[in-house]
Amino acid sequence: MSKDIKVALIGNPNTGKTSVFNSLTGLKQKVGNYPGITVEKKQGVCKLSRGVKAHITDLPGTYSLNTTSLDESVAVELLLNRNAPDFPDLAVVISDVENLKRNLLLYTQIRDLRIPAILVINMADRMTRKGISLDVEGLEKHLDTRIALVSTRKNTGIDHLKKLIENHRQIPSTPCVDISVIAPDYFEKLRKTFPKENLYKLWVVITQDVNFTPLQKDYPKTKQDFPARSRAELKRMQHRETILRYQYINGILKETYKVDWQAAKGLRASIDKILTHKVFGYLIFFLILLTIFQAIYDWSEVPMDFIDATFVSASEWIKDTLPPGVLTDLIAEGIVAGIGGIVIFIPQIAFLFFFIALLEESGYMSRVVFLMDRVMRPFGLSGKSVVPLMSGTACAIPAVMATRNIDSWKERLITILVTPFMTCSARLPVYLIIIALVIPDERFAGLSYQALTLMMLYLIGFVAAILSATALNRILKVPSRSFFVVEMPSYKMPLWKNVFYTVVEKTKSFVYGAGKIILAISIVLWFLGSYGFSEEFHKAPEIVQERVASQGLSEESKAYVADKIKEYRNSVRVGITPGPNTIALGSLQDSLQLLRTELEVRAINQEIASYRLEESMIGHMGKWIEPVVRPLGYDWKIGIAVLTSFAAREVFVGTLATIYSVGSDEEETIKNRMAAERKVDGQPLFNLPTGISLMLFYAFAMQCMSTLAIVKRETNSWKWPLLQLVGMTLIAYIAALAAYQILS
Amino acid sequence: MVSWQHILAYLILGAALLYLMRKFIWDPFGAKEKKKGGCGDEDCGCH
Numbered sequence: 001m002s003k004d005i006k007v008a009l010i011g012n013p014n015t016g017k018t019s020v021f022n023s024l025t026g027l028k029q030k031v032g033n034y035p036g037i038t039v040e041k042k043q044g045v046c047k048l049s050r051g052v053k054a055h056i057t058d059l060p061g062t063y064s065l066n067t068t069s070l071d072e073s074v075a076v077e078l079l080l081n082r083n084a085p086d087f088p089d090l091a092v093v094i095s096d097v098e099n100l101k102r103n104l105l106l107y108t109q110i111r112d113l114r115i116p117a118i119l120v121i122n123m124a125d126r127m128t129r130k131g132i133s134l135d136v137e138g139l140e141k142h143l144d145t146r147i148a149l150v151s152t153r154k155n156t157g158i159d160h161l162k163k164l165i166e167n168h169r170q171i172p173s174t175p176c177v178d179i180s181v182i183a184p185d186y187f188e189k190l191r192k193t194f195p196k197e198n199l200y201k202l203w204v205v206i207t208q209d210v211n212f213t214p215l216q217k218d219y220p221k222t223k224q225d226f227p228a229r230s231r232a233e234l235k236r237m238q239h240r241e242t243i244l245r246y247q248y249i250n251g252i253l254k255e256t257y258k259v260d261w262q263a264a265k266g267l268r269a270s271i272d273k274i275l276t277h278k279v280f281g282y283l284i285f286f287l288i289l290l291t292i293f294q295a296i297y298d299w300s301e302v303p304m305d306f307i308d309a310t311f312v313s314a315s316e317w318i319k320d321t322l323p324p325g326v327l328t329d330l331i332a333e334g335i336v337a338g339i340g341g342i343v344i345f346i347p348q349i350a351f352l353f354f355f356i357a358l359l360e361e362s363g364y365m366s367r368v369v370f371l372m373d374r375v376m377r378p379f380g381l382s383g384k385s386v387v388p389l390m391s392g393t394a395c396a397i398p399a400v401m402a403t404r405n406i407d408s409w410k411e412r413l414i415t416i417l418v419t420p421f422m423t424c425s426a427r428l429p430v431y432l433i434i435i436a437l438v439i440p441d442e443r444f445a446g447l448s449y450q451a452l453t454l455m456m457l458y459l460i461g462f463v464a465a466i467l468s469a470t471a472l473n474r475i476l477k478v479p480s481r482s483f484f485v486v487e488m489p490s491y492k493m494p495l496w497k498n499v500f501y502t503v504v505e506k507t508k509s510f511v512y513g514a515g516k517i518i519l520a521i522s523i524v525l526w527f528l529g530s531y532g533f534s535e536e537f538h539k540a541p542e543i544v545q546e547r548v549a550s551q552g553l554s555e556e557s558k559a560y561v562a563d564k565i566k567e568y569r570n571s572v573r574v575g576i577t578p579g580p581n582t583i584a585l586g587s588l589q590d591s592l593q594l595l596r597t598e599l600e601v602r603a604i605n606q607e608i609a610s611y612r613l614e615e616s617m618i619g620h621m622g623k624w625i626e627p628v629v630r631p632l633g634y635d636w637k638i639g640i641a642v643l644t645s646f647a648a649r650e651v652f653v654g655t656l657a658t659i660y661s662v663g664s665d666e667e668e669t670i671k672n673r674m675a676a677e678r679k680v681d682g683q684p685l686f687n688l689p690t691g692i693s694l695m696l697f698y699a700f701a702m703q704c705m706s707t708l709a710i711v712k713r714e715t716n717s718w719k720w721p722l723l724q725l726v727g728m729t730l731i732a733y734i735a736a737l738a739a740y741q742i743l744s
Numbered sequence: 745m746v747s748w749q750h751i752l753a754y755l756i757l758g759a760a761l762l763y764l765m766r767k768f769i770w771d772p773f774g775a776k777e778k779k780k781g782g783c784g785d786e787d788c789g790c791h
Contacts, residue, residue: 323749325747325749325750326747326749326750326753327748327749327750327752327753327756328749330753330756516763517764517767519760520760520761520763520764520767521760521764523756523757523760524757524760524761524764527757647764647767647768705768
């Protein structure tokens with residue numbers, strides 16, 4: 001056997017297709033214990049013995065070949081098009097041992113397309129606990145195929161599956177069910193009109209709801225003798241087909257599959273009753289969210305401080321070690337400061353992904369989807385929109401793609417348009433740094449105000465999404481039909497390996513994805529902040545010294561000197577005679593005078609750096625946009641950060657870190673730099689009104705070019721991303737303006 | 745006088761600008777070559 005084998009992995013949603021795919025290929029595609037994770041096909045290679053390779057295509061889950069949504073059609077189209085380059089030599093149909101009956105419906109349909117199909121019964125490790133006994137040999141005999149009993153969690157049965165794939169030529173491609181019995185006359189005419197076509201394939205093409213490009217639905221109608229039927233009639237025939245298939249499946253399972261229902265139900269049903277309860281369900285969800293946000297704050301404080309201090313030390317080390325010059329300054333003030341602005345958030349992002357992965361892996365996320373369906377209905381969305389919206393808490397891009405499993409175009413469009421309101425991980429750095437600056441680090445009943453604020457911001461994003469959905473539901477005049485069926489997967493102990501990979505992969509993509517943009521923007525910003533064309537830029541030291549000589553230090557510098565002296569006074573003990581940690585009363589005045597002189601020199605240097613920054617290229621650009629952002633409480637530096645973060649929200653912190661680094665002659669942590677920023681009147685720049693205004697701006701603004709790109713692709717129109725951009729920016733501006741004006 | 749530090753710094757600036765241009769100006773909306781085929785492909789554009 002020298003030819004490589006093309007294999008399609010197909011099955012109902014949430015049967016563990018991607019886990020089998022990962023086990024076969026050694027790849028690490030995202031998996032989760034709720035339906036709809038895979039919305040487009042993924043490919044990988046599985047090495048078999050004797051140098052044979054199996055090219056595996058992991059297809060999105062589908063309950064049957066009668067597709068209703070775009071993601072399902074991906075799977076069906078591949079199986080219908082024998083000329084497609086990926087058309088499989090073998091279909092590996094993944095089923096879940098607990099839902100075998102339902103899973104076999106799809107299996108029989110694939111067999112009727114005359115595609116050789118192996119049946120994989122996954123989650124075999126749950127059989128004993130669920131009281132399931134299975135006669136595998138009997139089932140193989142009845143279905144005339146080979147079966148692999150697999151547990152991806154325990155990593156059993158995969159080698160057997162590989163063997164079966166390798167010997168795929170022995171798998172028969174005989175059909176299971178003769179569907180012509182549901183309407184003999186109709187199928188006879190069909191057979192005569194298209195003598196060369198597979199009858200069942202024709203039937204699938206005629207009855208599908210989603211248009212396929214190569215196999216157009218209208219193709220059969222081009223034949224004059226085509227026995228056309230009304231849509232309602234076809235649907236009735238489809239129902240008869242389903243009944244016929246279930247009769248066939250029931251007959252087989254009656255002899256081969258036994259369930260002790262006493263063992264199967266019980267605990268799961270009791271837990272579901274509580275977790276999906278009309279009152280307790282929401283309360284528990286709320287408490288889980290609260291715990292997550294509290295833990296994110298409590299657990300990440302130490303690693304964050306460590307990372308922050310490490311970057312400051314790295315910056316200092318570079319300046320001390322490398323020869324002085326432009327490149328050294330660029331690395332120390334531009335690159336290291338910019339990258340530090342994103343790396344510092346790794347602990348919090350990783351904890352967030354860890355908790356999301358736990359919820360997904362345990363099966364709780366499906367219960368959340370069920371709960372949310374009730375909430376969403378009055379707002380024109382269904383539970384099908386919940387999966388994209390929940391995915392939006394990580395990133396809007398896969399979330400927008402996940403809308404492909406929504407069959408109603410109107411509902412899908414609304415979900416695409418409102419998903420970017422959900423608080424994605426890119427907003428997290430902005431929120432975290434602002435919360436740390438403006439919300440007191442105090443607790444109420446054991447809960448920190450900072451964690452509560454973060455949770456409020458997540459809720460604001462969700463409320464904004466559903467309110468916008470209501471408005472769009474009324475405005476958009478698109479005919480729609482919608483239904484929602486969610487599968488409740490079994491509760492499982494999270495597989496730590498999956499959780500670990502999810503956290504690592506997501507954190508890596510967050511850091512690398514945004515990191516490259518931040519690095520590039522930091523470099524450009526450093527140049528713009530370090531060079532200028534005006535005379536004032538080049539004569540900054542003379543101008544500042546002259547000003548200080550005639551008018552004294554600025555209010556900001558005076559506040560800085562006063563703060564430091566106060567800090568010093570509080571840190572020393574004064575005694576009659578000097579001793580360890582004690583300064584003699586007589587020496588206090590001298591040391592204070594010395595400190596004041598030193599601080600004044602530092603303050604003057606700081607004023608020079610700050611003046612140069614204002615007169616630099618970026619300073620002039622910032623002053624140009626300042627009138628627009630001033631009513632929101634922002635200065636020109638924040639204005640520049642808002643502008644650059646249009647590329648990606650997390651660029652905001654990196655931009656400020658670089659700007660403040662250039663505008664300062666001291667190495668400081670990002671948080672301290674931002675905390676030290678003052679307004680002209682000496683008040684802190686990042687106070688409550690400015691902070692709330694900024695957080696609200698980022699809660700609503702469409703600050704992500706990549707999301708716009710995906711929306712354009714998914715809607716195939718510029719109209720919707722532009723509407724999204726203008727609408728969200730306007731809402732953000734108005735909310736930020738109102739917050740600042742009211743609070744100040 | 746232009747030092748080696750200047751040369752390297754400007755090269756880094758050039759690379760950063762090039763990256764940003766390619767990312768957001770030349771091909772900002774990912775219009776990479778469209779795959780031929782049907783709705784199974786990402787850019788089918790038929791819906």
